[in-house]
Amino acid sequence: MSNSEIYHNPEARAWKYTYDTDIRLAQAFHRRLPGYQESPLVPLPELAEQLGIRAVFVKDESSRLGLPAFKILGASWGTFRAVAEQTILPLDSSLEELASAAHRVNTVLFAATEGNHGRAVARMGKILDVPVHIFMSRFASRETCQKIESEGAHVTVTVVAGTYDDAVTKAYDESRRVPNGLLIQDNAFEGYERVPAWIVEGYSTLLVEVEQQLQHQGLEASTIVTPIGVGSLGHAVVAHCKSGGKHINVLTVEPENAACLHHNLKAHKWFTIETSATIMNGLNCGTVSPISWPVFVKGVDASITISEVECHNAIQYLNAHGVNSGPCGAASLAAVRKGATIDPKATGLAEDAVVVLLSTEGARNYPIPRSCADLIKRRP
Structure with missing residues (x-):
């Protein structure tokens, strides 16, 4: 070597x-x-x-x-900040207040993942009782998909034909098609920097x-x-x-x-x-x-x-x-x-x-x- x-x-x-x-x-x-x-x-x-x-x-x-x-540490704070901004809540709000506000505006969470980040976002959807759509690459295993789906009835998992980067693109596009959709992603790209920074x-x-x-x-x-x-x-x-x-x-x-x-x-x-x-x-x-x-x-x-x-x-x-x-x-x-x-x-x-x-x-x-x-x- x-x-x-x-x-x-x-x-x-x-x-x-x-x-x-x-x-x-x-x-x-x-x-x-x-x-x-x-x-x-x-x-x-x-x-x-x-x-x-x-x-x-x-x-x-x-x-x-x-x-x-460890992913829930970033996903939870990123979700909290994104929903708080969307619903104009102060940063000392409780989870109950956050859930109530998310329900009021019909928030939907989106993310791409190779596994653990998606499950963490799904867990936040479960805590807030809001729908979650997770996208995964062609490398995704059925076991990983099932674990994400186990987080609740409001969770939908879709496997795309391409790579992780393709899954990110799909999640972003779908989040923009839904009123009050929020992409909770841990990697940034042009025009999408605030939520990844919160996750960090x-x-x-x-x-x-x-x-x-x-x-x-x-x-x-x-x-x-x-x-x-x-x-x-x-x-x-x-x-x-x-x-x-x-x-x-x-x-x-x-x-x-x-x-x-x-x-x-x-x-x-x-x-x-x-x-x-x-x-x-x-x-x-x-x-x-x-x-x-x-x-x-x-x-x-x-x-x-x-x-x-x-x-x-x-x-x-x-x-x-x-x-x-x-x-x-x-x-x-x-x-x-x-x-x-x-x-x-x-x-x-x-x-x-x-x-x-x-x-x-x-x-x-x-x-x-x-x-x-x-x-x-x-x-x-």
């Missing part, structure tokens, strides 16, 4: 991010949601010893507000939790590893790590066959790539959100891609150590393992490092990568 497999930007460490809004509003809103509590920060001392660093923790998002992924704000709650959980142990993160799909979570990670006087290293990870950010960073140019199927479904995106790209090109310290096999092995390790992680979540561990073998310094793995891996989803069914399946068959 060569250093060319890692994108590294030494200038990112000194870059500073300034928030445009008060993210404490999102955190206060999340505390009003039924069942809100911090997700666990799980130590992995054996892994830290193997890597030769001070500590490794996993932020386990396998059960966030009753859903198997929603994810800040996760990062504040990490900071406080480490403070209780007398620690501070030196590196945070985040999976990248369209980039909303990664945007929130960079914002947190490069603001308020913090200089936390940001390592991003993507599937080898859907690495839009990695290719963009290496070319220092924003463009769309072709992707193919991956067990990391939620990361199968060909275009980085344009509101996030300027933040990434300045604030991402390092970027790495991983194979299906590397991801599968990381899932097995986390599950064996009590972390209920799916492919998108385990990508962070795979990135650190790979980075340690290529260039520990570039990936933020110094001897005194405190590394936080964001495990963004719980365990789910996925096809075992062929080479792993073949190995299993050959075992006596």
